[in-house]
Structures are given as structure tokens and as C-alpha cells.
Amino acid sequence: MLAKVQTWWTFFLIAVNERLVYRGDFMLGTLMRFLPTLTQIFLWWAIYDVISSRPDESLDGKIAGYRYGDMVAYYLMVTITRAFSSMPGLTSGVARSIRSGEVKKFLIQPVDMIGCLLVQRVAHKLVYYFIAALPFTLVFFLCRGFFLNGWPAPEEMLVFFLSLLLSFLLGFFIEICLGLVSFWFLEVASLGFIYMLLNFLLSGHMFPLELLPESPVNLRAAVDWLPLKYLAYFSAAVFLGKLSSEEMWRGLAIEAVWVLFFIVLARWMWSRGVRRYSAYGG
């Protein structure tokens, strides 16, 4: 047990070192992260401008319950959630190592691939947060006026942090599963693309999920049961006080179940994949 912890710890330190090699790239990447958010903020600014010029009592200057400030705050919070749940290069990395045969390393050496990648990813993320903390703080300080409700209550704060942790695990294990598909189909780029598209639409990445249609298909209700919303929308909604206490805890429970599901799925796919790999490929 202790030996195992030590192995992972060394893995972690080495991954941190490796990441620091790319710190310049990181700095730039962090700033770029806010660019799409900025365009969305301008878009909504224009939309709210139109609404306010045509006063409609029923709207009360809100869209789907969001005032302009709420909308901006929502996008900023989504940026935070996505900093946890997005896994750049994970699916393609797994696919590449299977295709190129690098995966052999994990069959030959007494070390677990998924564990390895997880520790590596934690290291990458921590380095990223460390470097990104400054630009993030700056942006949020400048935008503090948009958070119309101020800081969330302690309970919301707690659920928010738990949901961030779970969203990291969820994003990680979903992408691992996608990558492991490579054991069966050599090319998974299109699969990754579909995932990205669904993610854009149904996770709340592009717009708050309140804007999803309720008819003819009630997408609005359906996304509650899909894993995607926990990659972006959920944490932001919790932070902004959009959910009741019951809704928050129920959401967190659903998220945890999805995490568990994808952990089990990834394990199962790995063992089946390796069996197939050693039967056909190699």
C-alpha cells in the first residue's frame, strides 16, 4: 500500500515537472480561454439591449430568469467548471497510445494505465490552476459587479466545491472511455467530435440549460439525467443560487452515480480491450 502511494506520488511529481516545461504555453492558453467568453458576453449584451428597448412586462429584463449580470456571471462560472471538467488531449492521447502500441508499456510493467493517467491529469490541472490563478483572479475582480447576488451561502459553496471535484472525475472517465474505444475501432476522432458537439449543446457550455426547449421533446428535463450537464451547467447554477437545496443534493447524487458508472465502464473496457488487443493486435 505504502509502496503504491509512493509510486503515484513520484508519478505526480514527474508529471508536474513535465507540465512546467510548457508553462509559457499555459499562460497564453489561460488568457485565450476567456476570449470565447468575451464574445458571448458581447452577444448577450446586444440581446439584452434589444429587450430593454422594447419593454415587455412579462420579461422584466430577464431571459429564462437571467438578468444581464446573471448571464455574464454564468459564463464566468462555466469557465471555472470547465477548467475542472475539460480534458484537452486525453481521448486522442489514449487513442494514440493504443494505435502506436505504446500501451504495451502498461502490459509489460507492473503499473496501471488509468491510474497513471489520472495522477498525471491531476498534476496537470494543479499546475494549470497555479499558473492560471492570477489571470483568473484579475478577470473575476474586474467582473465582480456582474455577480448581482454576491457570494453564495455556505451550503451552496460546499456543494459547488464537491461538484467541481466530481466534474473533474466525470470529464476524466468519460474521455478515458472514449479513448479506450480505440481497442475496437482505430479511429476515434469522430467520436470525440460528437462528444464535443453534444458537450457544447447539452452541458451548458454555450448557453444556460434553461434555454433548452421543453417541446416537442422535453430536452430541458432530459438533460437532468444525462451526465453532460455536470460538466458545465450544474456547478455554475449552484454557485449562482439557481437551485434549491433539494435540487442541489439530488444533482450531486446523480453526478456521483455517473462518475461511478464511468469508472466501472472504463475498468471493464480496459480489461476487455486488453484481452482483444493481445488476441489480435500487439
Add this chain to the structure above:
Amino acid sequence: MSIIEIRDLRKSYRVYQKREGVWASVQGLFHREYREVEAVRGINLQVEQGEFVAFLGPNGAGKTTTLKLLSGVINPSSGQATVMGFVPWERSNEYRRRFALVMGQKNQLWWDLPAADSFRLHQHIYRLEADQFKRTVDELADLLDVQKLLTRPVRELSLGERMKMELIAALLHSPEVLFLDEPTIGLDVIAQHKIQQFLKHYQQVRRITILLTSHYMKDIAALCQRVVVIAGGLIQYDGSLSGIIDQFSSDKIVTLQLGKDEDFAGLEKFPGIVELQPPKFKFRVGRDDVAKTLGPLLATKQIDDIVVEDPPLEEVIAAVFTKANADSEASAQASK
């Protein structure tokens, strides 16, 4: 009991067959034809502890497949094998701590970090004691002359230097059995030589068992007492390197140096001429006929020098490969 025991080991792959052209590709979407490729077709082999065995064979002969089977990367289609009493494809951690596989074209070091970091990782993966680990790294780095390169990012190393680091990484846990797949591929003569020297020394000191595949006859001549020729998925020969010539070649090459004023007329009709360039005359003759052929020549011509030698090893082995490939194709045809 032998350290490596292989009994009737077979491995066949299913390969997707695609005919040429766009239409065939479209058809391939709905209906795929597969072909069984038998990479290893029934290998029996025993290797004793401390042996240094070379696998020799053309590309696609089944050498690498055999090493992959023995290191547990792939499962066999049938047959058995044990290494140190373990069945490799069960991939038990206990087994995996006791062997190593080095592939010349595959990288197991971290690209952007110094090799020393990758070594430290191996220290923990293989649970090595800190001081023992440090001693091993120092010793191996000294032997391979790479002490100064340990802290340089791997991506900045030359191919030869990287290969040396790969070897160190593979040997850190003092494996009892080592599989080397083309360890000197793409290296220059100096690096090749250095690695040969190292392997030879290391094997002699540690008395570990090594299986090596290589295309370079020099690697094999320098290192291995025992050569296993694999071609067409079968073992064609198992014995010493020089024995290959005895078994597969019945010819000798005779080179004569004729006297200055000697007349070359008539010699061009001689059977088996390899080279006729006065004053040199080189020809090939059956081993048993050497004396019979040389007799009359010596009687009629003035000859300054005679050399009788075996044909070059590469040539003999190439002939063995060609024959084996033809055989395996014939038997594949027959089984259809």
C-alpha cells in the same frame, strides 16, 4: 527445468483484406474479408538459465511476435510457454517485476524530461531500495558512458544515447530474463559496438538470460553462442552461428592467385566462377570436390596463392530465409 520453455506455440492474426479501388472500399463498409496470418506456426524451444540466444530471421518471420508472446503482450492462439515458471500472458505482477523487454523502435522514457526522472519512476514502479537503485544507475551509466547525460531532457539526446537510456531503464530492476528486440536498429557503428560491449559484459557478470533479435550479423556474432533461425513462423535452425554454414551450405569459395605470366585463356569456361580478374581467379565448388578440382589446376598452372573459405554467412542465411519463405507459402497454399 529450463528457464524458458516453449511448447508448440502458435499465433495467428486476423487481417482485414481489402482489394484495390474505391468500390472495394465501399464494399468493405458492409462486408469485410479477413485472412488468417500465421505469424508463429508451432515453435518448440528450451532456453537454459544464463544463455544468450539470438533470434535470426527476415522481416515478418515471427521473431517479434515470439518476444511479444514471451513478455505477455499478446496471447497465443494455442500452445504453451513458461518463463521462470510463469505463464507470460497471465501478466502477474510477480512475473512483470522479473523480466524486461526493450524494443529498439519504442520509447518508454518521458520525452520532455531527463532520463533520471524516468529512472526514478521505475524505482517506485519496481519497488527498488533507494541506495540499491542509486548504485545500479551509477554502475549502468558508467558502463554506458552516459553519466553526464542523465539530467538532459530525453528529446535532446541522440538516437544512440537514447537507446542507452532505454537499456538502463530496462535493467534497473535487475531482470533475470531480458528480451531485446532490435536494440541497435538505426544506430551508427560506434554506438552499436558500445551497446554490444555493454550487453556482453553485463550478461557475463550477471549471468542473466537474454533473447535478442537483430538484423545485424555483427551483433549476433559478437554476443550469442546460440542462434535460432526463424523464418515462415517456424524454427529452421538451432545451434551455433558457424554451424549454420555447415548445415546449409555445401560449397566452398576458392580464390587463386596465378603467376604473372600465366595464361588465363580457357578459365572462363570453368564452372561456378565468382570472379575472374587476372591475376585473381575466384570460384565456387562443392565442399567434397575441392581437392578434385584443385589437383589439375595445380598441375597445369603456376599458382602463387590459394585461399579456400566458407561462403559469407549473410549469403548462407539469405538462402535459408528464401527457402523457408517459399516453403511456408507453399504450405499456406496447400492448406487453402
